[in-house]
Amino acid sequence: MKLVWHFNNKSIRFKLLFYFFVIIILSVLTLTLLGSSIYKKSLQEEATSYTVQMMKQVWNQIESNLNGYDDIIQYLSMDESIQKFMEEEEPISDLEQKVNEKLKIYKESHAEIAGVIAVNKSGLYTSNETFAISRDNLTQEYWYKQAEAAPDRLQLISNPIGRNIKESSDYQVNNLLSAVKAVKDPVTNHVSGVILMDIKLDFIKKVLESIKLGNSGFIFILNRDGSVVYSPVNPIVYRIHPDWLSKDRSHTLEKVINRNIYQIIYNTYPSIKWKVVGVFSLDETTEVVSRVQFYTYIIGVITLLVSSIAAWFFASSIINPVNKLRALMRNVEEGRFDKPFHSKYNDEIGQLGKSYNRMIQEISRLIQLVYTEQKNKREAELKTLQAQIKPHFLYNTLDTIQWMAYEYKAHRIVELINALTTLFRIGLNKGNEFITIEEEIKHVESYLIIQMTRYESKLEYEIHVEEQVKKYKIIKVLLQPLVENAIYHGIRNKRGMGQIFITVKQVETDLVLTVKDTGIGIPPGKTRELNEILQQPNHMEPRQQGYGLFNVNDRIKLMYGTEYRVTIESADTEWTMVHIHLPIQS
Numbered sequence: 243m244k245l246v247w248h249f250n251n252k253s254i255r256f257k258l259l260f261y262f263f264v265i266i267i268l269s270v271l272t273l274t275l276l277g278s279s280i281y282k283k284s285l286q287e288e289a290t291s292y293t294v295q296m297m298k299q300v301w302n303q304i305e306s307n308l309n310g311y312d313d314i315i316q317y318l319s320m321d322e323s324i325q326k327f328m329e330e331e332e333p334i335s336d337l338e339q340k341v342n343e344k345l346k347i348y349k350e351s352h353a354e355i356a357g358v359i360a361v362n363k364s365g366l367y368t369s370n371e372t373f374a375i376s377r378d379n380l381t382q383e384y385w386y387k388q389a390e391a392a393p394d395r396l397q398l399i400s401n402p403i404g405r406n407i408k409e410s411s412d413y414q415v416n417n418l419l420s421a422v423k424a425v426k427d428p429v430t431n432h433v434s435g436v437i438l439m440d441i442k443l444d445f446i447k448k449v450l451e452s453i454k455l456g457n458s459g460f461i462f463i464l465n466r467d468g469s470v471v472y473s474p475v476n477p478i479v480y481r482i483h484p485d486w487l488s489k490d491r492s493h494t495l496e497k498v499i500n501r502n503i504y505q506i507i508y509n510t511y512p513s514i515k516w517k518v519v520g521v522f523s524l525d526e527t528t529e530v531v532s533r534v535q536f537y538t539y540i541i542g543v544i545t546l547l548v549s550s551i552a553a554w555f556f557a558s559s560i561i562n563p564v565n566k567l568r569a570l571m572r573n574v575e576e577g578r579f580d581k582p583f584h585s586k587y588n589d590e591i592g593q594l595g596k597s598y599n600r601m602i603q604e605i606s607r608l609i610q611l612v613y614t615e616q617k618n619k620r621e622a623e624l625k626t627l628q629a630q631i632k633p634h635f636l637y638n639t640l641d642t643i644q645w646m647a648y649e650y651k652a653h654r655i656v657e658l659i660n661a662l663t664t665l666f667r668i669g670l671n672k673g674n675e676f677i678t679i680e681e682e683i684k685h686v687e688s689y690l691i692i693q694m695t696r697y698e699s700k701l702e703y704e705i706h707v708e709e710q711v712k713k714y715k716i717i718k719v720l721l722q723p724l725v726e727n728a729i730y731h732g733i734r735n736k737r738g739m740g741q742i743f744i745t746v747k748q749v750e751t752d753l754v755l756t757v758k759d760t761g762i763g764i765p766p767g768k769t770r771e772l773n774e775i776l777q778q779p780n781h782m783e784p785r786q787q788g789y790g791l792f793n794v795n796d797r798i799k800l801m802y803g804t805e806y807r808v809t810i811e812s813a814d815t816e817w818t819m820v821h822i823h824l825p826i827q828s
Contacts, residue, residue, distance in 0.1 A: 262553035270542035282528045293520040303449045312396045319425040328362040328434035338368040354442045362435035371410045389436045393424035400471040446472045459522030466515030563591040661691035680712040686721040703742040723790025724757040732761020755822040764812035
């Protein structure tokens with residue numbers, strides 16, 4: 243909050259320059275960060291999509307080859323000579339020769355086959371290129387038992403080290419993939435032997451090395467144990483931890499290897515639990531974006547410098563007229579109103595200058611008006627003070643006369659003096675401006691009692707006040723001047739008896755006080771003229787006729803606002819009704 247307070251107290255020039263800088267910086271940052279981020283994300287998505295497609299292509303080709311090898315083993319297992327060999331318990335050279343000729347046909351037609359060996363349940367085996375290293379029974383080999391345990395499924399064994407067979411060509415086992423499948427007796431459906439086919443990994447190598455993922459990306463294969471089936475020569479593959487690829491299904495992750503960020507994508511194929519893994523460098527992929535981003539920053543800095551200079555001139559063109567206007571306002575603070583604002587243009591500053599000129603003219607006029615009103619107010623206060631001194635003295639004197647009249651049992655005089663005393667007491671009200679409606683009614687009723695003594699055969703009155711409004715407060719002595727006008731300007735000039743009706747009621751959120759007399763009324767033109775005068779907001783000089791009416795109206799406007807005032811209705815020669823509208827105050 244303190245920082246905001248300091249900023250708000252800075253000059254407009256500073257604020258404008260600050261806003262310009264913020265807008266420019268936000269624009270540059272948006273173009274550099276957001277734009278490059280979107281472009282970088284787009285490149286990453288494109289690279290990921292391409293890698294996934296290549297991985298699918300790799301697997302489709304590998305799966306096609308594996309299915310072909312499965313078919314070869316299946317064809318061999320159905321051959322009559324191989325079926326007979328699987329049932330033999332003793333070596334038969336002619337039968338073995340037939341089997342070897344059959345194996346030779348498939349090997350010669352598929353250059354990637356390194357060797358094929360057939361082993362029956364008695365431990366006899368036959369092959370053209372593969373032979374046992376020792377005399378141990380081959381049925382105890384792990385690959386034989388795997389095939390025997392799942393006779394309907396092709397078993398794939400990568401890097402088949404530690405087995406009791408060897409190829410005559412001394413082909414390295416780490417470059418071999420062994421495909422093993424059981425041979426079942428067509429009659430009993432029992433396992434009668436196993437066929438093992440060693441496959442050179444060249445068929446996978448050709449597929450993988452034909453695919454490029456950028457300059458350093460590659461694809462490699464893992465078996466179900468997490469061991470590498472084949473991978474291109476690459477230092478990155480040996481830094482990929484097996485735990486990163488532990489999930490069974492497809493997954494994508496990012497890892498930092500040798501200070502570079504690599505994206506690793508892998509798919510697990512449930513049929514053989516192999517994983518095809520694609521790896522490519524995100525830094526390499528987004529290298530172009532980083533270069534563009536660098537140049538964008540340079541352009542942004544240059545733009546910021548040029549924009550700052552332009553912003554300074556723009557701000558000055560706005561602030562200089564404001565400073566001129568501020569200097570003129572200082573003259574006004576010192577009480578000088580003789581220097582107007584001059585502007586060449588009619589823009590907002592020019593219009594503000596014109597408003598300033600009208601303001602100083604109005605201030606000069608109002609100062610003169612206030613001076614005159616203050617002078618009149620001081621004179622009125624002095625007269626009011628003098629008038630209050632006289633009622634205090636008169637009130638004390640009347641109190642003495644009342645007690646003297648009471649001693650002489652002059653009850654009529656006591657009643658009259660009591661009414662007059664009440665009139666003065668409520669009128670003074672200890673100097674307070676507000677009294678309750680109930681007190682206001684007592685005040686005007688005391689006045690009417692006095693007037694009834696004077697106009698005994700000529701005046702009657704009725705007062706009706708709603709019970710819920712009696713405790714509401716209003717400014718004092720509102721009704722008495724209106725009643726006085728009703729008597730002196732209405733009833734006194736009429737032949738016969740006159741009546742005065744006073745009502746006070748609540749109308750929605752307003753109080754309405756009404757004084758009606760059955761006097762001589764007011765001509766229509768005069769009524770309209772009086773209402774127009776009463777409606778005007780400015781103070782009017784008192785008129786000889788209706789002084790009390792204007793006094794009440796001015797007091798109401800000063801106290802409650804110009805929306806509250808006195809209104810008059812009249813029927814010439816019949817009646818006059820005066821309404822007072824006030825807000826409710828408890």
